[in-house]
Every structure is written in C-alpha cells, then in structure tokens.
Amino acid sequence: MLRLAGKERKVQVFPDQFPALFDVPLASGGRAGALLFPQVDADAAPDVIDGARTLGAADFMSGATEDRYPDVFELAQVVDGGGRESVRMEVASRLAALPHHAVRLSHDIPAGAALLGKVADTAS
Template structure:
C-alpha cells in the first residue's frame, strides 16, 4: 500500500524541508514480513521495469523526471537512470513491523 504525500505536507507532517537535489549511494530492495526480524535477504535482484512508476495505476504521481513509458517519459531517460543505478551497490533485506529494529539494522548494515 502506498501513501500519497504532497510536497507541502513534508514540512507540516514530518518537519522536513524539501530538497532541490539528491544523490543515490545504494539501492535497497526491502521485503516486508510482519513476523520477520530484520535480516539480509538471500534474494538478489536488479532493477527491472516493475521498479519504475508508470501506467494508469500511477496516474496520481507527476512524471517530474520524465521516466514514465507513456506521456512525457521516454525510453532513453529510463535506461540512463537504470544504468546509473545499476552501478551502485544493491542490498536486499527482510524487514518486520518493528520500526526501531528496522532502523537499527539498516544503520548498522549500511555502515559496513
């Protein structure tokens, strides 16, 4: 399930200022399991078409990066972003519903 948060709500709901740019350092593939304790997953994956938002089910998200396969997006933009992200470290995790345990695990695992 996804939550739709509008940019103006980040400050009032979460106390966060909006960023004008960002840099990706790693790619995370989380798997959420209610009964799981945080742990590294044996599942190894890479980016695929399902990792890009597109189609009628994603119509509430603006295509600000021009990555959607329909409308303003184009194949070249998606392939360029996917190629850049493919060069970064990839980590698969199984996380539970204990937010503190998840945060501690991720902070420790990603530091090493």
C-alpha cells in the same frame, strides 16, 4: 497507516506536504549510494537477506496511467508520466552500478531502523 475495523488503510503523502506535516524541509538534490530492495515479513526478524534483485520496468512509474490514480474512466488516453524509455534505461544503467542490498523488515520499527542504519553505514 491506519487500521479501521480490521482493515489497513494507507495514507498518501506527496513530497510537497512534508514540510507542513512533518516539519521536514525538502531537499534540492541528492546522491544515491546504494539500492535497497526491502521485503516485509511481520513475523520475521529484520535482516539482510540473499537476493539478486535488480531494477526492472516495474520500478519506474510509467505506463498508460500513473500508479497513484487508476484511470477508472479511461480518460488518460495513453499518457506516459514516466518519461522517455531511453531516459529510464539510462537511469537504470547508472543505478545498476551501485551496490544492491536486499533486506527483510518487520513491524518492529526500532529493529528495522537499526538494520537500515547498519546497511547505510556499509553503503557510504
């Protein structure tokens, strides 16, 4: 994230750029152990919070256009990059069986990392 003249600018990084930019190899697979629903509050201490958040349609990148690129010229013409709804619902049902954790993070990176480490230890 960059701050220029009081404005925050987010940098968009695609997975295939991770090896070159961060010297991090790409994984060929993975296994989910829990779902994490983070919130950011710059003035609060990082902590596990009460929350009954579950997966919803907004958690999937689907719709007439991708979330990354708004269709400002209306050229996409109803392309749904999120796959079939039946597949999304199958994924959602499998993920719903995992433990859910709601956390509050702040701009205190070391404290947030420590909290996430604790949550990861309890999930495995």
